[in-house]
């Protein structure tokens with residue numbers, strides 16, 4: 001069955017930017033020149049040996065790659081499978097997001113851009129963007145909802161310390177959606193000298209494909225490391241959490257066309273799928289257009305985007321990237337909705353069993369392990385997307 005699906009679908013983006021029924025570039029006409037410039041150049045720039053050399057050198061010496069693939073023995077014993085953790089939490093800045101921002105800042109330089117604009121929700125992508133702008137000496141403007149700026153003050157302070165200008169988005173609900181609108185407006189008004197760094201595999205083509213390729217270093221390394229440790233490059237399962245889907249896309253990328261590898265995505269059920277406080281996109285969503293691409297998103301019957309909720313800021317997004325919508329629709333990806341409580345419990349479990357405090361986002365992927373029926377010979381790779389220091393105050397509310 002899996003094999004048939006595999007033959008019938010391609011996981012490579014089409015010329016027009018589609019994965020099956022999802023993707024494309026649904027953008028206002030004013031944005032077209034910017035997006036088109038990127039579309040025409042990104043693959044060629046990424047394939048240039050000088051670009052590759054610079055990208056990999058920075059991943060090595062600045063980000064700290066390759067990240068370890070760690071055999072979690074006590075967790076394996078507990079779950080009843082052979083579990084490896086891909087330690088993206090050990091990347092500089094504490095999560096996988098910097099893999100993408102390093103790639104995009106080099107892309108911006110090749111395109112002759114002088115200024116970077118980005119949007120951020122909880123501030124994690126804003127910090128990863130401000131970091132690489134400082135590294136390269138490019139001006140950095142980050143739009144952030146004014147409510148989010150209050151809720152996530154430490155990340156606002158980090159961005160400012162790194163030299164970024166943080167602009168409060170004061171329209172609408174004063175959160176991520178409004179920050180995105182205002183960042184887009186900035187880009188439209190400054191098309192020649194500005195590059196927009198998107199933080200996940202979302203947005204108009206070519207962003208989802210470009211971001212997936214920058215993050216694909218995760219599965220590129222995993223294959224090598226697994227060969228070394230297990231004598232084969234392919235695990236039985238790869239498990240990752242999905243907000244927009246960039247760490248999952250990176251962890252899945254070099255396994256997309258290996259039907260023997262089950263791809264498991266953990267999305268945030270929040271307080272529960274049926275509670276109205278959730279970000280379980282595939283469980284609740286329908287096809288529609290969000291942030292420039294056709295995908296699956298949570299919406300009301302008349303098409304208004306629903307306000308998402310999750311305990312983890314990084315999964316608090318009403319859609320998923322178009323690649324993931326296609327993985328879901330085609331059956332290639334297996335999606336699990338994980339509640340706040342399940343995630344917190346899994347976060348405590350990893351801390352106590354392995355001495356690793358995971359980000360709440362990553363804890364969703366760990367919780368999904370409990371829902372899979374595996375045997376102890378099954379080899380599982382979990383993408384540990386980030387470290388949990390930022391989530392301590394949330395975790396400690398559950399300490400008794």
Ligand SMILES: *Cc1c(COP(=O)(O)O)cnc(C)c1O
Nearest residue numbers: 200243244245246247314361386
């Ligand atoms: C932002 C973030 C996520 C969610 O983003 P994806 O694009 O889905 O990977 C997951 N984990 C961590 C640690 C994050 O910071």
